[in-house]
Amino acid sequence: MIQEEGKTVPQVAKELGLHTNTVYRWVSEIKQDGGQAFPGSGQLKDDDKAIKALQKQIRDLQEENDILKKGHALLCKRPALIYAFIHKYRFQCHVAKLCAVMDVSRSGYYKWTKRKTSKQEKSRKKLEQRIRRIFLDSRRLYGSPKITQMLHKQGSRVSEKTVARIMKEQGLKSRTAKKYKATTNSKHNLPIAENVLNRQFRPNTPNQAWVADITYIATDEGWLYLASVMDLYSRKIVGFQMSDRMNKELALQALDRAYHQQRPSNSVLHHSDRGSQYASHDYQARLSTYKMIASMSRKGNCYDNACIESFHSILKKELIHLERFKTREQARKRIFEYILCFYNAKRIHSTIGYLTPNECERRYRKAA
Structure with a gap:
């Protein structure tokens, strides 16, 4: 397929966002399986087994590419984050595949799933629940500044940046919309009062x-x-x-x-x-x-x-x-x-x- 399109392995790897060694490995595996996916003539032989092997490799390529794109920020060799990522996408991709791409062991992942929740994680989950509750109670209108102030009122010392990050992770976004239209008709001959208020918008008492x-x-x-x-x-x-x-x-x-x-x-x-x-x-x-x-x-x-x-x-x-x-x-x-x-x-x-x-x-x- 690579030769058929006139592209080199490095070119294909760059287009797919993968390491060249990964693509070379797939080419080698297909050849070892007896498939004629890359014949010297540049034409794919009419062989069902070779076609199926190639299709499987393409599916694997697409799946691994999707995994890598989603997990790019987590590829920092921090097991807790990587395991959390695998757990989140375990229903979309095979766990074995996720572990292989993230370069962690399946046994390590399954051990992680059975661990006891730390105090920090419990505190984080409680904070997430409180943020969601305040957001929904505001009719999905409050942004991070107001939610932060509500949390402060409840005795939770948390920064606005943390609240904004959690809201982004949970997809909590204020649903306000903007539109404007003028309604004032001041073209008349009626008497006009002076601007006594003069933008003094902070009176000292109610009904002032x-x-x-x-x-x-x-x-x-x-x-x-x-x-x-x-x-x-x-x-x-x-x-x-x-x-x-x-x-x-x-x-x-x-x-x-x-x-x-x-x-x-x-x-x-x-x-x-x-x-x-x-x-x-x-x-x-x-x-x-x-x-x-x-x-x-x-x-x-x-x-x-x-x-x-x-x-x-x-x-x-x-x-x-x-x-x-x-x-x-x-x-x-x-x-x-x-x-x-x-x-x-x-x-x-x-x-x-x-x-x-x-x-x-x-x-x-x-x-x-």
Whole structure:
């Protein structure tokens, strides 16, 4: 076959990623078996036995090549790693073949399988289980930084690099997705408030500064719009409302829910973009009724309202773009559950010390 293609043994060995001695050995074995796989004329004789012998050698070559590719990183003569690799692929390849290619004895491998698990291995398996549990509990959304922080909370001192490596080995990858679409309409003649917030996103107490915005959700029935209000202290969504229309009533209902749920005792700074819903006379009148101070982003500056826009981006990456909603009602239920049961109650936030919004608010009230 080598001569038939006009290639030398070193060329074939290089193409297959094998040592030249291995290929020479196969050529020698085929000749010793009586097969005429490499006749001087360059033509393979019509001999069933020789053909079968050659086909077997080709299969062995492919199998060994696959083994070598998978075990390349382990070919460092560390028996524990090599035995673990053999054990992992024992159902895909023959154990004898794996041992031969890895240059270890079968008896050594079988002895390894009967050994007692070390404390280090037990600790490693427990860590792997905890990482998987946290990952699944996060709805397969957390990456290594958040999982590391959760482990630290549980008393496990482990580095982010170790967590990232274990997640990669186990195929645990965050399933978030990214898509963007603008919804703000600031082309109107309604009065605009000053940017009082001025990107001061770290208030000292709850109900000191709220931010509001509207986003969209695609369903098979058409768009569903979500208006949200966030407390900047805890990053908690204190009020939200959904509708098939993006109007001032949608924004007002979200504000009403936030006010009646939080019952702020002092004046709240309310920040939004320059959208017509928030600049409307009815919305500004409601802010006055609730004794809130209006603040709006500068024209065309998305960073002035980055926190609530970041929440909507997270919502889309972690929920909206991972599912398809047939109806608006289906989308409503999933968003309602995500905000109240997951985002506010379970999802940790780096800005507030890897606490959940509810936990952050509870800690403040307990300390107060």
